[in-house]
Amino acid sequence: MIDQNLHSQNLRRWWHWAILATLVFVVLFVPIPAGAAAPTERTFRIEASRFQYSPAILEVNPGDMVTIELVATDVVHGLSIDGYDLETMADPGKTASITFTADRQGSFHFHCTTTCGNIHPFMTGKLEVGRNTLLWRAIALVGLAMFAGAWKGRK
Numbered sequence: 001m002i003d004q005n006l007h008s009q010n011l012r013r014w015w016h017w018a019i020l021a022t023l024v025f026v027v028l029f030v031p032i033p034a035g036a037a038a039p040t041e042r043t044f045r046i047e048a049s050r051f052q053y054s055p056a057i058l059e060v061n062p063g064d065m066v067t068i069e070l071v072a073t074d075v076v077h078g079l080s081i082d083g084y085d086l087e088t089m090a091d092p093g094k095t096a097s098i099t100f101t102a103d104r105q106g107s108f109h110f111h112c113t114t115t116c117g118n119i120h121p122f123m124t125g126k127l128e129v130g131r132n133t134l135l136w137r138a139i140a141l142v143g144l145a146m147f148a149g150a151w152k153g154r155k
Helices: 002-029 133-154
Strands: 041-049 052-054 057-060 065-072 077-081 086-090 095-101 106-111 124-129
Touching: 002 133, 041 057, 041 077, 057 065, 065 077, 065 086, 086 095
Parallel strands: 041 065, 057 124
Antiparallel strands: 041 052, 065 095, 077 086, 077 106, 106 124
């Protein structure tokens, strides 16, 4: 009788952990459906001044045709987007532009390519292509870990 109860508890515990492992697998590997937004043309006007871009964060959908108009307000500034092999440079009071298709999903930093002063290395911004699914997956995994900890603690 004791062996049967112990076996039953172990079997139940095994099923609980199997369900938890399945949920972890789903969170990590099942694709999150994209918000079916059709690709569009997006134009951003970025004002570059010592030592910032305004706006510093650009959000687009995968497939969007993106045009960035760079306006230098004080000295010569440049803009290069990591991962896209793009670069442009604008003279003071002038506008330079680059156009590209946002064909890679993720977060890409952009930075000034022309030394514009002593804090020049910190002149950066970010291009967000698509949703930040990594953040939501991490939140779900933390929730599952907390649930597993509470579950194991209750014996």
